[in-house]
Amino acid sequence: MQQFQWLPEFETGIDVIDSQHQRIFEYLLEVDTAIRMQSHESIKEVVHSLIDYSISHNAFEETLMERADYPILAAHAKVHEAFRNRALSYEHRIENGEDCLKVAKEVRSDIGLWLTNHIQRDDKDYVPYVKKSLEGGFVSRMKKRFFA
């Protein structure tokens, strides 16, 4: 099985985003462990957590992009929406009684690859916009605090 792990080149420099991306890679490792243990209960639980967390993370990113007036937010959100539909379809397959070991193997490869590509292409693109908007907020808060 191809291993998916967080690498320094995935760093965006936006701490909150980097720690969320790292958490998703931790969930991927937890899925691998559950697959190795062949524990159906753990597999179901950790696959659910991985999917749930990834969808929340994408929504969080969209909030930051919106705040930053990111010009291609709509396109990025479409990519997230397609991911969401695919991720939820895995959950439905498990709920409908499909072999969760088989589904979990697909989930870890699909989400692992998706995340690796998405971080390096789509996410990297919004970084300067979001960074700027976060800095702006910080600077204006500091100004109010010191010069009000």
Ligand SMILES: [Fe+2]
């Ligand atoms: Fe994204």
